[in-house]
Amino acid sequence: MNWDPVDQTVLANEQVIDGRGWRSGALVERRQIPQWFLKITDYAEQLLNDLDQLTDWPSEVIRMQKHWIGRSEGVELTFALQQPAADCPAHNIEVFTTRPDTLFGVTYVAIAPQHPLSRYAAQNNPALTEFITAFEKVKVAEAEIATLEKAGIDTGLRVIHPLTQTILPVWTANFVLMSYGSGAVMSVPAHDQRDWEFAQKYHLPIQAVIEPLYETLVDLTQAAFIDKGRLIHSAQFSGLTSAEAFNAIAQHLSEKQLGQRKVQYRLRDWSVSRQRYWGTPIPIIYCGDCGAVPVPEQDLPVQLPTEVVFDASGSSPLKQMPAFSQAICPCCQKSATRETDTFDTFMESSWYYARYIAPRNNQQMISADAQKWLPVDQYVGGIEHAVLHLLYSRFFHKIMRDVGLVHCDEPFQKLLCQGMVIAETFYREETSGKKNYIAPQEVEILRDDKGQIISAKHQQDQQPVLIGNNEKMSKSKNNGVDPQTMIDQFGADTVRLFIMFAAPPEQSLHWSDSALEGAHRFLKRLWRLVHQQTQSEYFTQCQTINIAALTLDARQKELRSKTHQTLKKVSDDMGRRHTFNTAIAAVMELLNAVSQQKTHRSLEDAVVMQEALSLSTILLSPIVPHITHTLWQALGHTEAVIDVSWPTVDETALVSAQIEIALQMNGKLRTRLWVEPNLEQATLESLALSNEMVSRFIQDKTVRKIIVVPNKLINIVAN
């Protein structure tokens, strides 16, 4: 954990700025503290395999979860320490490798700075002690460690290669993660790029044991050769391919009891302890005799005390409250202590979707009869939850399934991940390095004519503020926008329409409220068109007429075709593609066509327009429910628009009299043709060749090829 020695508290990664605590400014240290974990690694295989069931999840989320779980097959093997002293904490170093075929190329073993042997070796080695101490100033985040310059130091310890019996040095290296595998790796600089760079830096030997299968230049003075190939310098295994050697070496090690095949995961167990007040208390009582005892069911839930005192330190007030922490051991009735850590809030967000179907059941988490609602048909959440929340929920669901609370494997059938809403951040920095974020509404922004921010100052004191990156809206960055003022001014329908029209939901969006008035204008226009319709002399009559019985002229047919094309597109956009922006644009186009012929010269006009307006109202109703409710009834319909079933496309209405076909020459658009739809290929070709533009183009050339894409384009290739 990141430990702030001044505030005496654990800090989140985002609370550590340049190695210092955000409030105290103290240098942060790594510290190990006892914590509760959920053993998610026991479910790693299922969490990976069941991803195949999630066919209605975005593929990038599946990919991210696969990488996160990080299954790899390899071999775990042991390097024995050469002559370990009596006080040595271990006599062996366990390593995991996915490349047992390179085992004969191992020239050193690298261990993590927190590895017990690193600490042991440091006792008589000031340089190593210093190296480990320096590493403990690095914050816990993986990103932090991955960007460190690779460095290491010889521990002085030596191990024996399990097959060759060669003596190899053990190095402490800052890129070996204690949290992955056993915190130790065998290093093969000839065939691993990171090991190669480390060996170059510290002049460690590089031993080639793989040669390419096919003639390729390998120059180990330039880079490692990381491909698989054929083994060399590998005793009885020489000559085998990497794949053959994987099995042969794994079997050999297993027979000699020096190692075995193993599946390793990148996924780590889930730490659920938080040293905070706000959170669900972890229901555990510590007894001097009985150890950690769960709180008995009849005493659940353990509730947070409400009378708490927060002091200036960042540590949890629960620790200072004997009234809360003193307890009786449920086993032996002696006095005991209550756990004062609370649960990670991901704990609750992992199963709320299931609790929603039985919110008032105070006997069980989930009612048996409520299970029929699961899994959730359509789940919607931000892409930033692609791994953590969505993996924890899947894990929790499987636990609930295994104790019989639910009966399906996965919690969410379909998943839509909306993109993040991004906005500028503004802040001022205290001398400690702590950033105080200032809300965009409180900042006066000066932009250049391209819209780029030149400078910003605080509205109150008129002094400059610093401009941060664009980031997802969040409380911690204070860059959120409250839609309430917009709702007050324009109404909820306008704001909903504006948001849905801005971009498809899965795309991230830089917030700007400049198009809001356009959305409002559109709704006013829809309102006017509907009311013009209701004023028409044909309005009452047109409601009872079956459109199919009428004879329509070309113009009316065209509008009717547009109406049904719009219905078809909007149904697909909303139902399948979830691109609400293009659905709205399609209705806007239809209403543009309606306004172009807004006067009724005949009953037929009124009927066609009634259909266009009624359909537009239904199509928009999921997005702007309030205005469409009113307009639907204004159009003479008796039921509520929300109760109307989604309309079906009249295929016969779709047909257009003429379509436009692009005419290309050598792939370049030259002109367009207006023709009847579904013409024969030969007809289109001769039509194209008789075109004046074409004859001019081909007069001094030979036509090589004519490509016809039906109802789309003709491309004449000539030279």
Add this chain to the structure above:
RNA sequence: GCCCGGGUGGCGAAAUAGGUAGACGCAAGGGACUUAAAAUCCCUCGGAUGGUAACAUCCGUGCCGGUUCGAGUCCGGCCCCGGGCACCA
């Protein structure tokens, strides 16, 4: 550093299975209506060159290269922006 997205006019975007780039909207400019304003309606609106004009020609989807009759879309390499990296949730 690793994994996942994205980059198209002044701006938000569209182009759904490789086939007419910029639909729809915002902003801007011009005009109509009005005593005036608001509201509304009409027109222009990627860039360059030529033309009084209708229009014509060339360039153009982050950058470099490739595949193809044809690339915003596919392939290789690179740059930039956003998200995640296990205690922001």
